[in-house]
Each structure stands twice: as C-alpha cells, then as structure tokens.
Amino acid sequence: MNCFVWNVRGLNKPLKQHAAYNRIKDNRARVVCLIETILKHNKMRAILEKWFNGWKSFHNYVEADNGRIWVLWKDYLQLSLVCTTDQSITVSFSADNYLLFLTAIYGRNTGSERKRLWKHLQGLHKLVADHSWILVGDFNVIASYFESSDFRVPLT
Template sequence: MNCVFLTWNVRGLGRPEKLRAVAKTISRNKASIVFIQESKLQSMKSQQMNRLKGARFEMAYSPSSGTAVGLISIWDPKIFQLQRCEIMERVVVLVGKIRKLNLRVAVFNVYAPNNQRERKEFWVLLSNLIASHQLPTVLAGDFNSVKSSEERFGMAEDTRAMQDFSMFIQDNGLIDLPLQGYQYTWVRKGINSGASRLDRFLLSPEILVWLPNLV
C-alpha cells in the first residue's frame, strides 16, 4: 500500500501563486495526508480551499492568531477515514482509520513555539494528548527545535532545549524518521548563514510495522 505523508512550513499562503505551487506539490507527490504550517491565514475562503485541496481531499485548519500562524491538515478520504478532529492553536489532531489497513491512528500537525519556556510547556501538552488517545501516532510539522548540535550550524546552541526535545521523543516512545537527501530543513543564506533541521516526522513504532515503506 502506498501512503505518503507530506509536511511543509509554507511561510504564508496569501498569494494565489503560492497556493498553486503547494497544490501542485501535493498532486505531484501523490500525498495521502498533508501537514501545512505557517499558512498566515486568519480565515480561508472557499475559493482558497478548493484551489489548495481540489475535489479529492478533505481539510481542517487552525487560523492564524498572534504567534500561532496557522495550520492546515489535508487528507484523502479514500485513504484516511476521519472520525474526529481536534483543532488547537499549535496542533491539529485527526483521529481516524487508515482504510486498507483497518488501523486507527492519531495524526498530529504540529507547529511548536520559538520561545523555549513556551516550547517546554508545549511538549507537556503534546505528551498529554498522545497519552489521552492511546493510539498509534504520527506527529509531523515544524518543531522549532533540534536534538543535537549535528542538526544545525551557524546557530547558537541551547543544550537544555535539545535535552528537553530529546526527552519528549524518548518519553513518548517515538521514532524520528530519518531525512533522505538534505541534512537540514531550514536554511538562512548570506553573511550570517545558518541551517537547522526543524521539520520532521515522529512516529509510534506500530506505524512502521504496518507501513515499513513510509516516506
């Protein structure tokens, strides 16, 4: 079974050409479930929704508000049967079933805070949500944190933040799906160049048992 999960911090979807580019990427990759962060949209018009998801997909979104700059989750109902949706400022949770596997899962679209104190509280929130669902879990998105100094360069290191993030992953028994191709997901060019791996997929081990070829 082909099941492609796609996550993308798009840094704004206000321009029509950006909507078209994202829609083409979803189509080209034949994605089953899509996690979008930083939509920067306080609301979505039906025209914007249709342009982004087309006729085949369903959608849930958390509007942009303050420092929480908008999440959009999109899924193919032929692949994923939604049973419940939970929308918060920095996380959208879809609870449902992967049809061909008859597997109930909880999939999280995540955009973590930049502030370390707020981010530490966010790990607690996510841990509580994971525990409350008691289901195989996929977390995808922009975690605004790295696990080690090898996951960034040209940036100030915060050892405590790295430890907190690593402990969150470990305490919840999650697997960090390795990157293929590039080493980083965020790059700053110029004189003060830098890069980090901020975007990732964290999975319950059961997911990889059922979907060993997940990309």
C-alpha cells in the same frame, strides 16, 4: 497512504499556492499537513476551492491567529478530529481495522510557549498509547546550535 507535510512559510501569494498544489499532486498525497500558513481565515475558503476542491480540512484558526496549521485529506478518507491547539492538530483515522493518530505541529518560537505543547503531547500520549501515532511538523526546536540557520562560527 501518502502523507505530505510542508512548512510553507505563508500561502498568501498565488505562486506559493500553485507550487504547494503541484508538489502535493506530484507526490500523490492523500493527507496533507500545511504548517505556518500565515493566512487570514477569510481567505482559506477561496484557496481550498481553487486548489483543493473535493478535499476536506481541519484548521486551528479558533486557537491561533492566521491559521498556523491546516490538515487536508481526500474526501473518500475518514479522518476524525481529536483536538486542536494553537500549536497542533491531532486527527485519527482507521484503515483495515487499524487505528492511527496523526499530530501536525507548529511549535511556538519561545521555550516558555512550547512548554504548553509538551504538556499537551504528554496528555495525548495517554490517549494514543496503544495505537500508532505519527507526529509531524516544525517543532521550532534544535538539538544542537549547529542545526540553526542563525549559527555563527565563534571567532577564536
């Protein structure tokens, strides 16, 4: 099964929508996680009907303004919603008697806000501990300051 994850940094512009659709189509994705959609809920339906007709979806508009995360999948797959938060959507699906969990993440920008995400993931771990669990997305965390686009070489 092909899973495609992309931090789209906004889906408001038709050219961005077209680019996302083409990349998903080219990669023959069956499950798609779009992160940082920055799109009002009332615009979601039109975009899904235009570009993803026949796909099913979960989103986190109830928990987060501008629907930070969308999980889309081909309608012949059976995905079940486990839970949504302002920073994640977790789904489960089975294939050939094998249960798999997928969590799409878009972490908040501040460490204090991300603490809620870490606590939530710890709780989910108890649920999925005996199964495969894939975590994807943008955690908004770096291991080293060299990974940041804002990194500046200190002057000596």
